[in-house]
Structures are given as C-alpha cells and as structure tokens.
Amino acid sequence: MAKLAQTSVKYLVKAKFEASGYVERPDVIGAIFGQTEGLLGPELDLRELQRTGRMGRIEVEINYDKGKSTGVIIIPTSLDITETVLIAASLETIERIGPCNAKIRVTSVEDLRTVKRKYIIDRAKELLQQALSQIPEPSQITEDLMQSVRANEITEYRGLPAGPAVLESDKIIVVEGRADVINLLKHGIRNAIAIEGTSVPEAIVELSKQKEVTALLDGDRGGDLILKELLTKADIDYVARAPRGKEVEELTRKELYKCLREAIPAEEVRNQLHIEQEGIFTPEPKRYEKLVKEDIGERRAERKRKDEGEKRKTEKKEEVVSKETKELFKKEMEEILGTRAASIFNDKMEFVGRVPIKELEKALTQVENARAVVIDGDITDDILKIGKKGITIIVGREVKTKRKTPTLLLGQKDLE
Numbered sequence: 528m529a530k531l532a533q534t535s536v537k538y539l540v541k542a543k544f545e546a547s548g549y550v551e552r553p554d555v556i557g558a559i560f561g562q563t564e565g566l567l568g569p570e571l572d573l574r575e576l577q578r579t580g581r582m583g584r585i586e587v588e589i590n591y592d593k594g595k596s597t598g599v600i601i602i603p604t605s606l607d608i609t610e611t612v613l614i615a616a617s618l619e620t621i622e623r624i625g626p627c628n629a630k631i632r633v634t635s636v637e638d639l640r641t642v643k644r645k646y647i648i649d650r651a652k653e654l655l656q657q658a659l660s661q662i663p664e665p666s667q668i669t670e671d672l673m674q675s676v677r678a679n680e681i682t683e684y685r686g687l688p689a690g691p692a693v694l695e696s697d698k699i700i701v702v703e704g705r706a707d708v709i710n711l712l713k714h715g716i717r718n719a720i721a722i723e724g725t726s727v728p729e730a731i732v733e734l735s736k737q738k739e740v741t742a743l744l745d746g747d748r749g750g751d752l753i754l755k756e757l758l759t760k761a762d763i764d765y766v767a768r769a770p771r772g773k774e775v776e777e778l779t780r781k782e783l784y785k786c787l788r789e790a791i792p793a794e795e796v797r798n799q800l801h802i803e804q805e806g807i808f809t810p811e812p813k814r815y816e817k818l819v820k821e822d823i824g825e826r827r828a829e830r831k832r833k834d835e836g837e838k839r840k841t842e843k844k845e846e847v848v849s850k851e852t853k854e855l856f857k858k859e860m861e862e863i864l865g866t867r868a869a870s871i872f873n874d875k876m877e878f879v880g881r882v883p884i885k886e887l888e889k890a891l892t893q894v895e896n897a898r899a900v901v902i903d904g905d906i907t908d909d910i911l912k913i914g915k916k917g918i919t920i921i922v923g924r925e926v927k928t929k930r931k932t933p934t935l936l937l938g939q940k941d942l943e
Contacts, residue, residue, distance in 0.1 A: 535605040536603045537606070537607075537638065538638060539602070539636070539639060540603075540604065541601055541634050541635045542632060543599055543631070544599075544630065545629065546628070548625075549591065550589070550596045550625040554624050555589070555598070557625075558624040559573065559618065571614060581604065581605050582604045582605075582606070582614075583603035585602050586600070586602075587880075600618070600631070602614070602615075608636075611636060681709055681712060684730060687722070687723055687728060688708045690711065690712055690716065690718050692718040693734075697738055698739040699740055700719040700720070700743050702721050703721060703722055703745055703750070703753060704722075704723060705723065707774075707775040707776050708721050710775060714783055731757075731761055735762040739765075741790050744768055744769070745773070745774040746771040747771075747772065750768065754766065755802060758793060758796060758797050763793040764793055766791055767787050768786065856901050856922045859922075860901060860903070860922065860939060860942070863881065863902075864903060867904060869890075869901065869903070870900070871899075872897070872898060873897060887902070898920065900918055902921070905923050905924050905925045906925070906926045906927060906928060906936050906938070908928050911936075919933075920937065921937070923937075923938060925938045
C-alpha cells in the first residue's frame, strides 16, 4: 500500500478500542477496512485513499489485560477537516474485531499544523534570545576597543617582553611569559615584565634591586619552580599567585586585581619554603631540568589518559549499537521528520509504536520491554527523564545535555 508522505500530513485521527478477547494488529486493521467499506462512498474508501497517498499507514498499539484487548488507533490523513472527521466517525460503527465483540471511540482529531506552528514559535523565541544575547552593550564595545589598544602597547626591556611603564614606575610586576604581559596590559596594568624561561635573567635581578617587585605567577607546578628560583636569585618584595590550576594569561580583570591585592610578603614565603636569598637554596641545574621534565611528562600522561578515555567511550558506543540498528534508527528519523513524534522500539529492536513527544512518558508506562526511543527533536534534560522507564537508548537530532546517565544518547551524526 502507498504510504503518506510525512510532509503532507495535516491531521491525526486518534481512537481507543476495547475487544472482549485476544486480538492482534492484523485483526484491527482488517476490521477498519472491512467494516467501513462502502459507508462513505467510493471517494472516501480507505483502501483507495491509502493507494493515492491521501491517508497514511494505520498505526495500532495493543495492550492485554485479563483476557481483554485494549489499544489505540492512529490514522494520519492529508484530507480536509470535513472528510477527516467523517472517516473518524465511521470508525465508531465497527462492532467486531476478529472473533471478538469490540467498541471503538474517537478521542481526538489533531491538526498537526498547529503543533508545527507552536514548535516554530517556540524555536523562534530561542533563536531571538540567542541573537539578542550576542549583541554587545556599547560599554562592552568600548572596553574591547581599549583592551585591543592596550595590548598593542607591549615593548621590550633588554630583550624581555614588558609593559611601557616598567622603567618609569617605582613598582614592577614579574610574570612568566609574553602572554601574561599582554593580559595585564589589556586590563590597564602597564608595569609588568616577563621572565620568558625557567631561569631568572640578569635584567630582572638588576631591576629587583632598584624597584619594589611583585612576582605574579601561574597556579601550577611550573609556577612553584619559578617562584623558588626568583626568591633565591632576585630581591622579590611580594608574591601573588593565580588560582590553583589557572594561568595568569587567562585571568579576568577581577581575578587579576584580586590576586595582586592578596599578595603576601616574600619573606613569609621564604620562611615557609625554608629558602634563603643568594645561595642557601640553589637548585642544581640537572635536578631543576628533571623537575620541569617531570611536570611536562605528567601533563602529557594526563592528556593521554583523557584521549584514551574518549576513545574507549566511542568504541563502547560502536559495540552497543550495531550497524543494522543504526540504519534502523536513521530510517526512522527520516520517517518522523517534522512530526514532533517519538517512535518506540522493544528489546528486540522491533518497532512498537509512535506517539507525540509530549505523550511519550505516559506511553512508556503502557509498553512492555520498551528499550529504545527515536525522537523528532533534540535530547535535553527533560527527555532524559524517560531513561527511568527502562529505556537504554535515546536517539534524537542532537545531544544537548551534559548530564551523566547510563542511557546511551545518540545524535544524527552518531548514526553516520
């Protein structure tokens, strides 16, 4: 039989039925075609309507309880509303399904265009909100412009990256690299100078004898090592550190000024670390290089572990979902495109039925052995709630949640 193109569906006829005994889907379909034949004339004959594509495939969902069969019938049509309600009313004339007495009652005739309009309006609101949030305030534009100009003020002092006020200022800030100096310039701090390496340059040592020096270093192990070197070789007055795990080049204006306000006297740090200036603590070159290499090695090992974890995660997806199942889900995504519907599959990956997304949670309470759901929409935190109903796989257009869940989440790109 011909199948109605999803793009032409206008209405969904929904009806509930109850049969006095055990019936199956073919019995329900047979009763619909057989007992409505000729009632509305040849122009509204159901077989002819399906053949010409004006009526889609009839969906039937059945539940069994205490020897009786109950269920839902869903019929999509592209007819006008008058013809659609005539077909809906004709269903209520059916008195038998298979060998059993039966009763059918139409519950609703839904206009799918109304559903689509609601989706369009809701999505348009989201897009408008995103667009408006991207328009910067005039004050932000001014600040960005000033930061750009300040960043271009970077100069050099004896080959070291520095702000333009290093020589004229009585106070200087010693940082690790050029990017740190640029970040400070962006936020209006013009008296910074960078070490640019692991050993303290002679230029820094000389400046530390003439000016008040604050060392502002990264909050990592590299910063710890450079701090010890600075406290040994130079006359440092104050020590400030970025928050643990952060670098000076990535700090915001607020974080920078907070770090500088909370700087502590260098003498306190020397006492805490048992370091004395000029010679008591003199790192051996080989040991110093070893420490730096160990730090780099730790970072690389951590990155490797992270990459391997991502790889195992991808391989796990491949193992759980076979190529055939992916094709099944991909075809079903195409089938429900534009309908805002959800399709349910059982533990054998057999199609069970299709319902509007808003009715999915309720529908899952009535379906036994439901394991997978394919939805015409994005996978959000709200959709994840259905995972509590025994669902192990959820397929949607795009995964838009970061919540951890045992349910496998697949977007369209994962089906390729």
